[in-house]
Amino acid sequence: MPIRIHIPTPLRQHTDGQAVVEVSGTSVQAALDALGQKYPAITQRLFDNGQVRRFINLYVNDEDIRYLDNLATPVKDGDELSIIPAVAGG
Amino acid sequence: MPTSFVRGLKCRLCGKMYPKEPLNFCTEDFGPLEVDYDYEAIAEVLSRSKIEMRPENMWRYRELLPIDGEPTVGAQVGGTPLIKADRLAEALGVEKLWVKNDAVNFPTLSFKDRVVSVALSKAREFGFSTVGCASTGNLGNSVAANAAAAGLEAYIFIPADLERSKILGSSIYGAKVVGVTGTYDEVNRLCTQVAFKYGWGFVNINLRPFYAEGSKSMGFEIAEQLGWRVPQHVVVPMAGGSLVGKIPKAFQELAKVGLIEHARCRIYGAQASGCSPISTAVKNGWETHRPVRRPNTIAKSLAIGDPADGYFACKVIRDSGGWAEDVSDQEISEAMVLLGRTEGIFAETAGGVTVAVTRKLIEQGRIPRDEEIVICITGNGLKTQDAVAEYVEAPVIIKPSLEELAALVDGAAREPVLV
Numbered sequence: 001m002p003i004r005i006h007i008p009t010p011l012r013q014h015t016d017g018q019a020v021v022e023v024s025g026t027s028v029q030a031a032l033d034a035l036g037q038k039y040p041a042i043t044q045r046l047f048d049n050g051q052v053r054r055f056i057n058l059y060v061n062d063e064d065i066r067y068l069d070n071l072a073t074p075v076k077d078g079d080e081l082s083i084i085p086a087v088a089g090g
Numbered sequence: 091m092p093t094s095f096v097r098g099l100k101c102r103l104c105g106k107m108y109p110k111e112p113l114n115f116c117t118e119d120f121g122p123l124e125v126d127y128d129y130e131a132i133a134e135v136l137s138r139s140k141i142e143m144r145p146e147n148m149w150r151y152r153e154l155l156p157i158d159g160e161p162t163v164g165a166q167v168g169g170t171p172l173i174k175a176d177r178l179a180e181a182l183g184v185e186k187l188w189v190k191n192d193a194v195n196f197p198t199l200s201f202k203d204r205v206v207s208v209a210l211s212k213a214r215e216f217g218f219s220t221v222g223c224a225s226t227g228n229l230g231n232s233v234a235a236n237a238a239a240a241g242l243e244a245y246i247f248i249p250a251d252l253e254r255s256k257i258l259g260s261s262i263y264g265a266k267v268v269g270v271t272g273t274y275d276e277v278n279r280l281c282t283q284v285a286f287k288y289g290w291g292f293v294n295i296n297l298r299p300f301y302a303e304g305s306k307s308m309g310f311e312i313a314e315q316l317g318w319r320v321p322q323h324v325v326v327p328m329a330g331g332s333l334v335g336k337i338p339k340a341f342q343e344l345a346k347v348g349l350i351e352h353a354r355c356r357i358y359g360a361q362a363s364g365c366s367p368i369s370t371a372v373k374n375g376w377e378t379h380r381p382v383r384r385p386n387t388i389a390k391s392l393a394i395g396d397p398a399d400g401y402f403a404c405k406v407i408r409d410s411g412g413w414a415e416d417v418s419d420q421e422i423s424e425a426m427v428l429l430g431r432t433e434g435i436f437a438e439t440a441g442g443v444t445v446a447v448t449r450k451l452i453e454q455g456r457i458p459r460d461e462e463i464v465i466c467i468t469g470n471g472l473k474t475q476d477a478v479a480e481y482v483e484a485p486v487i488i489k490p491s492l493e494e495l496a497a498l499v500d501g502a503a504r505e506p507v508l509v
Contacts (some may be wrong), residue, residue, distance in 0.1 A: 009286050010117040045118070054378070054401060055103075055120040059279065064396075067383050082283075085115045087122040088295045089224050089278035090330015090398045 003031050003075050006082040007042075014041040028058060029071040031081055046083065055086045094158040095132050099123040099299050102402070110158075112216050112291060114298040122398070123299045125156040133347040138318055141349075145169075148204055148307035154343055155307065156300045157211045163240045164207020168307050170195050172315035172464070177432040182449050186462045188321070189429075190312050192469070193437050198235045198259065199470035200228035200438075201333065205304035206236050209293035212300040218291030219243060224281040226274055226329065226391045227256030228438075228469050233293055234265035245290065247277050252390060255473045273385060275396045294330075298398075305333045309340025312464055313350055320355045321462040325448045327440045328359040328368050328414070329392040331379075331403030337466070338406055358457070359407050359414035360447035362387035362422060362439075365395060368403050369414035378404055388419045388477045389439040391469055413456045417446040425449065426471060427481050436471035444468075 002022040007015050015021055016039070023034035036043035046056060058065045059082040065073045075081060099108040103121030114123055132153045144150035148168025149161050171191050179187035192201040206229070213221050222245035223233045230246035237244035246260045250269030260267050270277045285292040293301045313320055320341045326334040334357060341353035361369040364387030367379035379400035385393035397403065407414055417425070422439055425446035429435050437445070448465050451457045471478070488494040 010115075045120075048119070053120050055115060055122065057279070057396075062276075062279075064275070064279075064381070064383075066381055084279055084282050085120050086396075087115045087120065087398050088282045088292075088298065089274070090294060090332045090394060 001077045003077065003079050003081055005031060005035055006080065008083055008085060011042060011045060011083065014045065015039045024077070026074060026076075027071065028060065028065055028073045028075060028081060031075055032071075057084050057086045058082070059084060094156070095128045095153055096156045096158075097126045097128055100126040110156075112212075112218075112296040114296050122402075125299055125303050127154065127156075127343075129343070129346050136347055136349065138349055141314070148207070148304070148311070151307055151310045154310065154340075154347070155208055156303050157208060158215055161207060161211045162214050163210035163236050164197075164203060166196050167203045167207045168195065168311065170311065172312060173433065173435070175433050178429060178445075181428060181432050182452055184452055184457075184459045184463060186460075188312075188316070188462075188464045189433060189435060190308060190464055190466050191435055192308065193435060193441065193467050193471065197239075198228070198231040199473065200232065201305065201308055201466075201468040202228045202232040203236070204307050205229075205301045206232040206293060208304035209291075209297045209301035210236050210240055210242065212297055213242065213291035213293070214240065216291065216297075220245065220288075221291040221293060222247065222281065222284070223293045224248075224274070224278040224295070225260075226393060227252050227259070227473065228391055229294065230265070230267070231256065231259040231473075234260040234263035234267075237265065238263040247281050247284075249274050249277055249390075249393075253474055253476065255475070256390075259473060273383070274394050275381070278394075302332050302336060305336035306340035306343065308333070308466065309337040310344065312337070313341060313344050316464075318344075318350050320350060320353055321464045323356045323358065323412070323457050323461060323463045325358045325360055325444055325451070325457075325463065325465045327392055327444045327466065327468055328361050328403060329394045329397065329440075331359075331368050331397040331399035333466070333468070334359045334403045335399060335406045338410060355410065356412040356457075357407050357410040358412045358447070358451055359403060360444045361414065361416040362389040362392055362443050363416040363418050365389070365393045366416035367395060368397055368400050369416040371400065371404050372407050372414035376404070377401070387422075388474075389422055389443050390474075391438060391440045392443060413451060415447045415450045415454075417443060417450060421446040421450075423477050423481050426478050429467075430471070435467065437467045438469035438471050438474040439477045440469050441467040441471070442477070
């Protein structure tokens with residue numbers, strides 16, 4: 001079973017309309033690299049000079065990766081990786 | 091005259107323009123969108139006298155608020171008192187102090203009525219019939235009440251461990267209140283997913299650019315109530331970090347359209363030590379905050395560990411020459427008591443945070459004792475009574491007899507104790 005990456009609505013124009021993209025990889029970074037290989041236009045939306053953009057949050061199974069090991073956070077088959085815009089609340 | 095001076099939404103990072111739509115972030119870089127106004131056109135039509143002729147509520151500044159046509163929600167919001175707080179000033183050892191008192195805002199006793207009236211007026215313009223929010227309490231109360239009055243269906247998402255009175259204060263209006271076992275940030279993340287999935291009008295998600303503008307009315311009122319000028323220092327509580335940016339923005343807009351001479355004012359942010367991502371960043375000189383995973387403070391309305399506007403709050407404080415501080419739960423409760431006993435204002439825990447931080451900044455010498463200070467009280471103490479329960483004396487019980495009272499009054503003259 002692969003890793004399932006959940007794509008927010010505004011980015012789906014870069015994933016042929018797919019809400020979920022399945023990839024394989026052993027870390028968040030590797031999974032997002034694999035996503036970028038499938039859909040190259042998405043990489044520059046997510047990263048700025050190799051860093052995740054300031055107003056994007058990434059979650060592995062609903063846990064914010066900043067409280068785990070950031071991009072080095074390990075992932076395994078069956079994990080859910082969510083890309084969520086950070087400008088909300090307050 | 092145009093009914094709106096809004097040109098569209100603009101990304102705060104890359105400047106890309108968007109039409110007026112329920113969208114809170116740039117699809118290029120995820121930066122926050124902000125309402126973009128035609129200030130030249132506003133300057134042509136707006137004057138002090140025109141504003142002064144209008145009713146005393148937030149809509150007297152309507153040209154600088156992002157609605158099309160008449161407000162349809164919250165027509166009576168705002169117009170709260172700015173109080174010259176001489177007794178509190180004396181207690182803090184300063185000369186000129188005012189309290190902007192949104193603890194008596196209408197209808198739900200917090201500054202959130204300002205943002206919600208804009209957000210729900212926009213929700214109606216956009217045709218939403220269901221609205222919602224992620225809330226630490228006050229926002230939920232305001233969305234629930236204003237949605238009820240507007241005939242909108244409302245979903246309120248809160249951390250499940252909120253104060254009872256803040257939960258009841260949403261349920262009473264018939265809103266569907268969803269308690270989520272987790273922190274505010276987890277509630278917020280869930281709501282972002284819900285907003286995408288169900289297409290509801292979430293006031294602080296897809297309606298956020300409009301919503302946040304409502305906070306400016308607190309700043310407009312402060313300037314007008316001071317006689318069309320700004321104070322030298324303003325102290326603002328911080329949760330998501332939005333209000334602390336909107337007060338100076340309000341001053342700058344008033345200057346831009348020629349209603350005040352200048353907008354020079356130092357901005358200070360107040361947080362609780364149990365959840366102080368922004369004040370910690372400011373004190374350490376960081377460019378932005380580091381999120382706090384498990385906030386732990388009695389100031390639950392400020393308990394946002396990962397503030398959406400943390401980066402901008404740090405910047406606005408730094409650029410203004412201000413500072414930020416944070417205070418313990420005990421200092422918060424004591425400051426609530428102090429405000430009550432000096433000014434007769436019962437503020438919620440966030441107000442205790444603001445008063446206690448003001449005292450700290452004065453004692454540190456960061457705010458000079460002889461300059462003008464305005465502190466922003468954003469919520470009402472009746473909603474957070476547990477925070478001061480241990481700090482006030484229980485009533486004395488007597489029989490209905492003059493003798494018993496006389497014994498009490500003459501015997502042990504009870505001076506109110508300032509804790």
